[in-house]
Amino acid sequence: MEPRPFDPLTRTRTEVTEPYGYFTDLDSGHVLHGGEIRPAYALGAPTPLEVWRRNLEIVTAILTAAGVDFFAVPGFSLTRPVLGAAAADRQRVCTALAMLCESTGGRLSVPEPAFRESELGLSKPEWARRADMGDVPLVRASWLWTDPGRDLLFGPDYGCDVEFWTETGDGHLLAPRHNRISPVVRQSGARVSAPGRLFTALAGGAHADLPHLPTRTEFARPGPDHVGFPVDVVYTWVDGADHAWRRRRADADHSPYHAESDNDARYVDREELRFSLRSLHLNAPWVRHVYLITDRQRPHWLEEGPGLTVVDHRDLFDDPDALPTFNSHAIETQLHRIEGLSEHFLYFNDDMFVGRPVGPQMFFEPNGLARFFPAQTFIDMDPVSRADSPPNAAFKNDRALIDRAFGRTVSRMMKHVPYPLQRSVLAEMEKEFDEEMERTAQSAFRDVTDVSAVTLQHYYAYLSGRAVSGQAQDAYVELGMPDVAERLELLLERRDRETFCINDAGLPPELVEERSALMQRFLEAYFPVASPWEKGLAL
Template sequence: MGRTEPRPIEPPTIKAVTEPYGYFTDLEAAHVLHGGEIRPAYTLAQATPLEVWRRNLEIVTAILTAAGIDFFSVPGFSITRPVLGVDAADRQRVCTALAMLCESTGGRLSVPEPAFRESELGLDRPLWAQRADMGDVPMIRADWLWTDAGRDLVFGADYGCDIEFWSDTGDGHLLAPRHNRITPVVRRDGARVSAPGRFFTALGSGPRAVLPSVATRSEFGVPGPDHVGFPIDVVYTWVDGSDHGWLRRRAEADQSPYHVESASVARFLDREELRFSLRSLHLNAPWVRHVYLVTDQQRPHWLDDEAPGLTVVDHRDLFDDPDCLPTFNSHAIETQLHRIEGLSEHFLYFNDDMFVGLPIGPQLFFEPNGLAKFFPAQTFVGMDPVSVSDSPPNAAFKNDRALIERAFGRTISRMMKHVPYPLQRSVLAEMAKEFDEDLARTARSAFRDVTDVSAVTLQHYYAYLSGRAVAGQAKVAYVELGMPDVAEHLELLLERRDRETFCINDAGLPPELAEERSAMMLRFLESYFPVTSPWEKALAF
């Protein structure tokens, strides 16, 4: 393969430095210690991974444009870092321009892995960029520190912009220094085209995540087979167990639960988990199209139920049989979810104690061809017949097992992890016909009953055995507030922030510890998700 000699270094023009610098002049900055360095962190009104992705890309493209350097967006594997491709002949000019900008704005240049020279990982000094022996650096990363108004979150190098130096192959093509999601080879004289930003990060793949178009090459102008192009909604079920109207309806119900767990006050206690679960969606899954909140004549006091992108669905508008109401049985409510008006075919069912812990794409829950994923746990349910000694989840699973055996001749034994449940509306509707008597009986159970089925677990196995779902994998955590070492678990979650989803459940929580552990959980959630979502009312001062 041929090699093009680097062009002589040309100092960037004043415009090349001052134009991108305008991104910083109107922002408040505070110096923070991050990664062993004291650097300025710029405050954003909406400090989210997607907004940081957009800003870093715009800053780098602005300086490259001002310096007269051609570039093209590359569909990399990271959903938090934009990637640009540049002809390797422009390597020194790129490094010089970005080094000067970083020097004046508190940014940082580094060589991400793989690096050819482990002893030269730092490019912080403009002098380094002007050395003559830098011809084999394959790529560089420019990042700035961005933070929220309270300076609780800091976005650094993991959200920086990568600039790859593509080498001349000698046959009219440019070769990438590493793989991407489409092709490592483009035509050297290929046309520059404009493409939607959502093709280059899964965070922007939904209609609410508005990204500008980006400059790229024709090879990258259309999405690859891994792109999820269909809408995905989220459904929550929520209850405030301290609401007087709800308590009155519960007391007047003429049906008693068969198991003490079904009547547990903790199951209906609102600790404002929903507020922070919605924040986690806004922060880490901006591709969600719409949120539906299923309630029983209730509203969280902090919720702005007129905000775009959210609809409150009352039980009275959900159940096709009004004689099923009132209900205090989540199994019953789940039999009706497919009846939500306007709900997308593919949706995620959240309990309010489930949270998205880091930026994720919809591919975690759905294959790009529309197949749903499910997440079997290592928890097995015994093969004994269902009885009143079974807990409600175990009884429902055993009843699901009987239906799966009847429909497919297969035996199931593993329950599901406490992960947001990827569901398909058409599958739930099909099950409502296939198992009409069983689901209708569950819908009529005001409290969890030993005859209930779990429509959610049933959907996973029914979809799997009918070719519409596959087993998935996710980095998850499950924390019980009743655990003796719950404080250590929460501290580790906050420090590492490496779980794609996590659940904080009140299982095993003694009443005498409820207040203390609830306060502990609230402090944790406020630290983990400090950025408010668009579905919260503005604070009144």
């Protein structure tokens, strides 16, 4: 690979505790990081994948200049590239990297090896069997990267590891820790080139391609944990302040059965979509394409271009007589009709965000099974009635269909986490439950007879062997919560949630302006890097 220039860039000074955090108390100078004064190098629009690539390019360039033979290793980390080198080259590697870090403000450290012996049932490598632990098994070279506004900091958790592989005496090299494929390679094995996407699950999307990397034959093909199929994202969005849309809604014949069926708050746009797209671009660059479903609207800031397509309701609904619709349940019955949509896709509400780098394996098994994320919220077993809120009524109707199809009873709602769906399952459900799906599609406003195609798909796929239960480090925040400011501050400080949702449930009218401004400040601080789909920034 051709390394990019490593030039001195804008620097700032602050106290930083997280490797991927945000700056406060800005001043000119350097960054005080872990007790060290170090330069922070600014990138125009940094992302975890871009920093992964930058650090890798820097280290591979210096090893090449030092005449060290190295190979890419499929490590466990999403954000840290890993290279392997023969233990005989340890001194050359350490000397070259130490000189580079000293001259550029980088840091060379020795991370704790992560050889998971108890989990894998493997023997300890040779260095770990010695009383003094032998020579260092690996080193990590890292630099501090930031954005021009000095809001994000990418630190040691994005550094490049260089492992020192030892000779076994039988023609193999042994790793100092395990990786996703094999702890041993043939010592005389040929050096080959392999796609960069094999070495981090962050890569794979249309805008996330990496160059080929030198590696060994053992690592040149994907392992069983690699997701090789495309994953798209679908959003539904509405701007309730649009006058033309409001006229269509006023002209629609409706008499809401429940206060939540046609509540104005459901249609308020606080530009959450802008920041949700930023979170997707930043932390899930493996997404192939984004589809935004709207009703003759589009956000004023949106730049439709490569990787994003706006889909109008008129191009989505099979029956034009069902339009206009103001019912999310109705729209969700039609998602599988999106032209060009991949079999596996994620359905986002615009108040859902990806909080830190995640791989597609969080949402889909490599063999194609979808994951779903049951909440601890249980719905009562009483028959559906007009006293039920629209979400609860839809769940009860879903439960009746699941009982009819599989003889099983379900009672748990889903977490507010992006929903992994399969296009073929939705199409199959449309035939299996044709009357219920069609009736929902025809409901212009949420009705007591609706089904929720999303919740129904999760349980239908699970009970037909096409989905499994998953785990997510998530957060759910309501703007109406008394402690919402503290909850958002904690999210911003820790940045440890894989996904989070900020819902306007329970927000009293007198607090709308204050809480909306609070949410806007939070989102701007958390996601300061614009996505490619904002005007003036198209790819």
